[in-house]
Amino acid sequence: MSETPLAQSGILEAIPAHGRYLSCQLCLGADPRPVLQLxxxxxxxxxxxxxxxxxxxxxxDGQVAGLKTFRGIEGALVKLPATPIDLLVWLRGTARGELLARSQHLEALLAPAFEITNITDAFNHAGGRDLTGYEDGTENPKDGEALKxxxxxxxxxPLAGSSFLALQHWHHQLSRFExxxxxxxxxxxxxxxDSNEELDDAPESAHVKRTAQESFAPEAFVLRRSMPWVEGNRGGLVFTAFGHxxxxxxxxxxxxxxVEDGITDxxxxxxxxxxxAYFWCPPMHNGQLDLRSLGFSAA
Known part of the structure; x- marks a missing residue:
């Protein structure tokens, strides 16, 4: 098998029918290495x-160049909670029951060193739309640009093929929107x-104008893999953005x-x-997660 590091392919694939985000915190005094190896x-x-x-x-006792803890944005005019998480597992599948079984297996595997502190169930809504009905991720880069x-x-x-993930759990006040x-x-x-076409007369506060990725210098492209979530009568979006x-x-x-002009989205x-929260998503090697840059042995 090739020695070239490969990305976790779920990063590049379209969002699945169902997803489950497991937020895990390292237990006090626990040694994470044996569990992470498994x-x-x-x-x-x-x-x-x-x-x-x-x-x-x-x-x-490792270091990943470019990895840091999310602490908000200096000068932001809105609240940006910072909620660091030690370990994230994004489960992807076709059925909720399947993801439940897999998350229970992972809970048992992780238990010697990690506690699962939050579980968010998410899903593909109306072919990739937000709960508001608007299409999500329209301007996503594709093919070679997505890789780049x-x-x-x-x-x-050793970091080649890895990715940096920004994750935010957004709560929609849908009654207010409706x-x-x-x-x-x-x-x-x-x-x-209905058409998903951009509106020329949209105000400067419109989301597409706030986030026109090509309008930044340098251009600010991310690969979005966000998924809607629902819990009881609450709902929103698990904003999931990957970048180099x-x-x-x-x-x-x-x-x-x-921050730039006083206009909020x-x-x-x-x-x-x-x-x-911010994360580093390691590459793959020989069919498993490649942690060699953190001192783990090769597969």
């Missing part, structure tokens, strides 16, 4: 995508709900939060992030 051996990168927070990397956007390049040594006139809803996103660094995400979020009129 997790690496059972991670295929497609049906499960794994990310390590900076706190966990430090607990392993989401993955650390081949010349990066009370808006249709034109205001379209202007919130900057797109027509966090720079593009921070540029986008800064403009959304009014219209999304904040009905939705807000409840969490915010």
């Amino acid at each position: 997790l690496a051996e059972q991670t295929d990168g497609l049906t499960s995508v794994v990310g390590l927070g900076e706190s966990l990397v430090k607990a392993l 956007t989401a993955l650390v390049p081949e010349n990066a040594g 009370a808006m006139p249709r034109l205001q809803q379209d202007h919130t996103f900057g797109r027509d709900l 660094s966090f720079d593009a995400f921070e540029a986008l979020l800064g403009r959304m939060c009014g 219209a999304l904040f009129s009905f939705s807000e992030p409840e969490t915010g």
Whole structure:
């Protein structure tokens, strides 16, 4: 098998029918290495995508260039909660029952060193739309551009093929959104709900204008793999953005939060992030998660 590091393929695949996000915290005094070795051996990168927070990397006495802890955006005019997580496992599948069985297996595997502190069930809604009905991720890069956007390049040594993940759990006040006139809803996103076409007359606060990735210098492209979530009568979006660094995400979020010009994204009129965390998603090697850059042995 090739020695070239490969990405966790779930990063590049379209969002699945169902997803489950497991947030895991390292138990006080526990040694994470034996558990992470088992997790690496059972991670295929497609049906499960794994990310390590900076706190966990430090607990392993390791260092990943470019990895840091999310601490919000300086000068933001809205609240941006920072909720560091040691370990994230994004389960991807076709049925909720399947994901339940797999998460129970993982809970038992991780139990000697990690506690699962939060589980978020998510799903593919109406062919890739947000709960508001608007299409999500329209401007995602594709094919070679997706690889260039989401993955650390081949010349990066042992980090090649890895990715940096920004994750936010957004809560939508859907009743507030549904009370808006249709034109205001379209202007919130900057797109027509039915055609998904951008609106030339949308205000500067429209989401598409706040996040026009090609309008930044340098261009701020991320690969979005966000999924809607529902719990009882609450719902929203698990914003999931992959990049070869966090720079593009921070540029986008800064403009959304009014740092550049004092104009905040219209999304904040009905939705807000409840969490915010950064992760490093290791590459794959010989069919399993590649943790050699953290001192683990090769597969």
